[in-house]
Amino acid sequence: MTADAPQVIWFEALGRGDVARVGGKNASLGEMVGHLGAQGVSVPPGFATTAEAYWRFVEANRLEDAIEGALNDLKAGKASLHETGQNIRRAFLRGDWPEATAQQIRQAYRQLSKRAGAADTDVAVRSSATAEDLPDASFAGQQETFLNIRGEAALLDACRRCYASLFTDRAISYRETKGFEHLKVALSVGVQKMVRSDLGGAGVMFSIDTESGFDKVVVLDAAWGLGENVVQGAVDPDEYQVFKPLLDDAALTPIIEKKLGGKSLKMLYATGAEQATRNVPTSKAERAAFVLDDQEILQLARWACTIEAHYGMPMDMEWAKDGDSGQLYIVQARPETVQSRKEAGALKSYHLKSKGAKLVEGLSIGDAVVTGKVCFIRSAQEIERFVDGAILVTETTDPDWVPIMKRAAAIVTDHGGRTSHAAIVSRELGLPAIVGTGNATEILHDDQEVTVSCAEGDEGFVYAGIGEFDVEPLSLDDIPKTRTAVMLNLANPAAAFRWWRLPTDGVGLARMEFVVSNHIKVHPMALVRFDTLQDEEAKQRIVELTRGYADKTEYFVDRLARGLARIAAAYHPKPVIVRMSDFKTNEYANLIGGAEFEPREENPMLGFRGASRYYSPRYREGFALECRAIRRLREAMGFSNVVVMIPFCRSTKEADRVLDVMAQNGLRRGENGLEVYVMCEVPSNVVLAKAFAERFDGFSIGSNDLTQLTLGVDRDSDELAELFDEQDEAVKWMIRTVIEAAHRCGAKVGLCGQAPSDHPAFAELLVACGIDSMSVSPDSFIAVKRHVAAAEAQGHDAQAAAPQAPAS
CATH class of the missing domain: 3.50.30.10 (Phosphohistidine domain)
Known part of the structure; x- marks a missing residue:
């Protein structure tokens, strides 16, 4: 300790180099106030007590001997962790403030109240350990925070309780585990003007996906009232995810996830003298509403990017919204300590x-x-x-x-x-x-x-x-590069970020129907015709699912667009090929409300599916919702890397009708860079490949259906299982023929199917035929990538290696 060392410092005089003086939390607040305010990041004003103030308190009350003695008893097994922590904390709480320290805290509080224009302004009192928020240690929530503290006496008491919280059971245990010496860690107290988030909302924000480590999203949690309920996990908050690379364009709204949380409680200011805050149940309207609107979500996400860029690392932040002014604030920021180091x-x-x-x-x-x-x-x-x-x-x-x-x-x-x-x-x-x-x-x-x-x-x-x-x-080490693009087959938006580290060339098949069945669950026509729906049970389920949507069709469009956006975001700006819905009629009928809109068919596999539905009066309005979702995904959210693919298109006449319906719904091939592909899964797609190539930008070979229809074998039949062979000479001829025809017309060709994963020889065949891409499941990606690299290294000659047409 030094006689003239300051014991209180205002945030604006602090920076991130001051961790030894005021701990990580307060140093970071000072850094943001001093450097990011000019960039629009709002941080409530305040001041910090220094490590010097802590050591003076310890010395004045002769606490060092008490701390050392208690910890020695713990190491010797004479006392439990609980007893040790309790004894040390009791000693702190009985301590008296050195008059000089108390006077500096009082004077700073008076100045803060004057700045706020109120006598005895309400403040948040937060602990900031001088060893916290290091790259390999988070100290998350180990010391105490006290909210809605008013008056000099209450402030001094809260600061004393912060000091005592340096020796909670969990803090002692954590320092023991991490090897920090207890008597070399001091505690600073941050005193910050309260944001009236008890009248608004608050939450936590990360500049990285906390589960996968995907570094191109901001993840926000939000609940009504003060933010402690979110931090403590006492409520199920709203969750929002924003795609960072598209945030610079003010015309876009790249919010790829909006999940409504239960938010059953909110923390408010208490009016009694016993406690400063209290929890109350939220109203039905609050539980049914999002805490933040889209513009607020985007503003916080942009702040997260600004803070991350300034610190040069992924960040963990707390935010609050003042219910009186509507103003948003950042109240804490620290390095993210798990995914960023994984x-x-x-x-x-x-x-x-x-x-x-x-x-x-x-x-x-x-x-x-x-x-x-x-x-x-x-x-x-x-x-x-x-x-x-x-x-x-x-x-x-x-x-x-x-x-x-x-x-x-x-x-x-x-x-x-x-x-x-x-x-x-x-x-x-x-x-x-x-x-x-x-x-x-x-x-x-x-x-x-x-x-x-x-x-x-x-x-x-x-x-x-x-x-x-x-x-x-x-292992992601030594994955070879290939001329042939190797892409992923993905369906589940929830799992899209899990594979972001794979060096893929994009997504060759994103199945829309998975999003519909798992994230929407309702037949689109049941939403279009909700008022005349006969199934009362289905109507009730639809009412529950579409809670918060005045227009029930908007529920379908919004959920579909965001679900696909997660897949598009994970691989942006690489192409993501989204196949429009390809349910069979029996599968559509199983969606909520679907039975009223689907015919019964003896063979749904060859029935009313794919392209034939899109222009039909039975489903045309449902397809219009799919088109609205794709248009929103590409134009409003900004994912122009999305390519549309039409499944089971039997004839060129059908292709023309589908492309016309898409254009009527704002999806015109070539406009705004839109590419449209067609699945190659019907022999007519091969026979008339040149004509299809004039209408579409590319083909994606669906090897399962193409094999089924080429060989006339039901792929689900146990009796005919031996005959279903994607490597049959006839199937190989089909593949070679469509690749050659497409390339002559300047169209691209890929294959989405399991065969390259299961059979290295099949991957070699595709390379020999000059295919542009293969799309495989994530768990087989590395193996297929190596098969393809080996085949390319062998330098197969396409004409010599490809099978000739079988004799007629």
Whole structure:
């Protein structure tokens, strides 16, 4: 300590080089106030007490001996962690402020109140440890924060309680684990003008996807009221995701995810003297509404990009919206400490081979699968009964739970979002977790054997019993480059970010019908004709699903556009080929409200499917919704890398009718760079390849259907399984012929199917024929890439290697 060292410093006089003086949190606030205000980032004003003030408090109250003695007793086994923390905290709370320190805090508070234009202004009092927010340690939520503090006496008491929180059980345990010396870590207190988010909303924001590490999105969580409920995981917040590369264009709205959360509680100012804040239930209208509108989401996302660019690393931020002024603020920013440091090569593919009945579902954290027995813990006080290696099931977690969480195999909670305490700590510990299930504590019980799966995308599932699964490490080292593009087949938007690190050439097949069946669930015509729908049960389900949408068709367009946007974002600016809906009539009929709009067919595989639906009076209005979604995706959201593909187009006459209907709905081939492909899965596509190439920009060979129709074999027939062979000479002739014809006309040709994954010889055939691209499943991408590279290295001559037409 030095006699003239300042004990209070205003934020604007601080920068990120001041961690030793005021801790990471306050240094970062000073950095933003001093450097980012000019770029439009709003940070509430305030000041910080310094490490010097902390050490003077410790010295004045002779706390060093008490701390050292208590920690020695802990190491010697004479006291428990709980007793140790309690004794040290009690000593702090009994301490008196040195008069000089107290006077500087009072004077700064008076100046802050004067700036705010109010006597005894309301402030947030936040702890900032001088070792926190380092690249390999987050210290997330380990010290206390106190909100709505008013008056000098209350402020000094809150600062004292912040000091004491440096020795909570979880903080002691964490420093022991990380090897930090307890008496070399000081605590600074940040005193910041409160944002009236109790009248508005607040939440957390990351400049990186917290699950996959995908670095081109901003992820935001939002709830009504003060932000502590989001941080603590006490509510299920709204979730928004924004694609960063398109944010610079003010004409675009690249919000690729808007998920409505339950938001059952909100934290408000309390009026009584006992406590400063209280939780109350939200109204039905608040639960049904998004906390932020699109422009607010975009403004926060742009701030996230500004902050990330300034710091030169992915960031974890807290934001608040003032309900009086409508103004948005950033109230905290720290480095993101998990995904940004994860090795790019640490990619594993988990595949469930068997699973029991689905018991609960929620948001998945991590991407692993774990099996084991449930241990249901109601509170951190029950820590002693936790079984090492069990699956922890509880309502929610806070920092007191960390000692239990470190011993768990997986974590399942009733409440919380992706930025809740349970989610953040699970990521740091490398544990799979499922948060926000709503009912895990009601369904799961002690000693129950379950499988926890976080390997199926954004949603995580708990299945009954011990399932079987495979784990395959995927090395991204030394993947060869190829002339032939190798792309991915993707359907599930929730899993799109999982594979972003693969060096793919884009997406060769994004199946629209998966988004419709899993994320929309309603037949589009049931939305168009909702008022005349006869099925009352279906009508009720539609009302529930379309909650918040005044126009029910907008529900379809919005959900479809955003679902496809996640796939388009993961590989932007590389091409993403979206196949328009290709359900069969029996599959359409299974959608909510679908039975009234679908004919019964003996053979749906060869019936009313693909292109034939798009211009038909039966479905034309439904196809118009698909076109609206694609147009929004490309033009309003900015994903011009999306290519449209038409499935099961039997004739050129049909092609002309479909292209005309698309044009009527604002999707005209060649306009705004729009490319339109056609699936090559009917022999007529090969026979009339030149004519189809005049109408479309490219072909995508659907090898399953093309094999089925070339050989006249039902691909689903057990009796004919031996005859279904994609490597049959007739099928090979079809493939070679369409490639040659398309290339003569300047059209591109790809193949989407499993055959190149299963049969290296088939990949060699495609290379020999000069195909432009192959599209395969993500887990087989690396193997196919190597097969293709080997075939290209052999220098196959297309004419010599390709099969000749079979004799007639």
